[in-house]
Amino acid sequence: MDHILNPLVKSVEISGIRKFYNMVADIEGTISLTIGQPDFPTPLHIKEAAKQAIDENYTVYTHNAGYLELREAAREYVKKKYALSYRAEDEIIVTTGASEAIDIAFRTILLPGTEVILPGPVYPGYEPIIKMCGAVPVYADTTQNNFRMTADVIEPYITEATRCIVLPYPSNPTGVTLTSAELEAIADLLRGKDIMILADEIYSELVYDQEHVSIASFLREQTIVLNGLSKSHSMTGWRIGFLFAPANICQHILKVHQYNVTCASSISQRAALAALTTGFNDALPMKEEYAKRRDYVYNRLQAMQLDVVKPNGAFYFFVKLPKGYTSSLDFCLKLVQQTKVAVVPGEAFSSLGDDYFRISYAYSMETLKEALDRIEDFLR
Structure with a gap:
């Protein structure tokens, strides 16, 4: 019955990150620097809020957009943190993780044939959804611009078919982010055009050398x-995301979310309420520790004479392959086979990433030291 399946779905492959992780998972003694998952436990007060929610029978359907109390907390959170203004009643949706938010946003704004x-390179979670909408992913090469998709990089790729620009900053896999001036220039380029911006800001609390700025500050009506x-808040398994959009757009995204x-x-929503209120600054101690790890890893990579752009957000390094290697998969396979250290081949982040590999530093300093010692021995 394979022939009756949706060809758009059949053409999609499992994420290259997970594919490589699964490939090396059974190699005993492997140190994995592959998955972008915080190694901190969810803060205790959030877990207690979830337990209380169960005891108080918060176990039924909520409003499709989420508890109003939670949406109000989300409104206040982004207002205080990033000076963004959204109405809780009709401009905020609580989603099943940011991944669902990507899906429902694309399914609302894309038509077959739009671009x-x-x-490029970029997190692999966008392309499959774009293709399943019948739309076309277009990769703007950022490798010659320190991985920054600025206005001058975007402009040559805009056509009559362009309907969306994805701005995932801070970036997975590169860790770079954009400045306020760079975002404002993008807003000026797109203002008044029939083009939406999807600003994926899941790493907004993990920015190290500047303040996080959202492009919605400059072009709210198209973002x-x-x-x-x-x-x-180290809540990957709780699956809570937020989508913010003008009411005239949000009302249609909500329909897709409802049927999805x-x-x-x-229960996770009640835990999220504690995260956004009592845990308003829960990210700060984690951010301080990540910054220390970033500096340590950067110094080690520099000492190995590896070509790398210093990240200023998230918890990744996107490292140029050492001389003599032309395939990221080939390099990563040899590395794990000979040293039992797993990193992610850059090809997982589009063909523009094949000259690189990704290291996640969401691991303890002890783990990072041992892994980098092995990588250094391998390169020698």
Whole structure:
């Protein structure tokens, strides 16, 4: 019966990150620097809020957009943190992780044949959804611009078919982000055009050398902002994301969300309320530790004479392959086979990433030291 399946779905492959992780998972003694998951436990007060929610029978459907109390907390959070203004009643949706937010946003704004411009290399979670909408992913090469998809990089890729620009900053896999001036220039380029911006800001609380700025500050009417608690509050498994958009757009995204999942988990929503209120600054101690790890890893990579752009957000390094290697998969396979250290081949982040490999430093300093010692021995 394979022939009756949707060819758009059949053409999609499992994420290259997960594919490589699964490939090396059974190699005993392997140190894995592959998955972008915080190694901190979810803060205790958030877990206690979830337990209380169960005891108090918060176990039924919520409003499709989420508890109003939670949406109000999300409104205040982004207002105080990033000077963004959204109405809780009709401009915020609580989603099942930021991944669902990506899906429902694309399914609302894309038509078959329309084009989406993404920075290349980029997180692999966008392209499959774009293709399943019948739309076309267009990769803007950022490798010659320190991985920054600025206005001058975007402009040559804009056509009559362009309907969306994805701005995932801070970036997975590169860790770079954009400045306020760079974002304002993008807003000036796109203002008044029939082009939406999907601003994936899931790493907004993990910015180290500057303040996070959202492009919605400059072009609110054309921007859909995605965020969530997975990275900021170490809540990956709780699956809580947030989508912010003008009411005239949000009302239609809500319909897709409703028929997709009905609502996000009621228990996780109560935990999220604690995260955004009592845990307003929960990310700060984690951010301080990540910054220390970043500096340590950067110094080690520099000492190995590896070509790398110093990241100023998230918890990744995107490292140029050593001389003599032309395939990221070949390099990563040899590395794990000979040293039992797993990193992600850059090809997982589009063909523009094949000259690189990704290291996640969301691991303890002890783990990072041992892994980097092995990589250094390998390069010798």
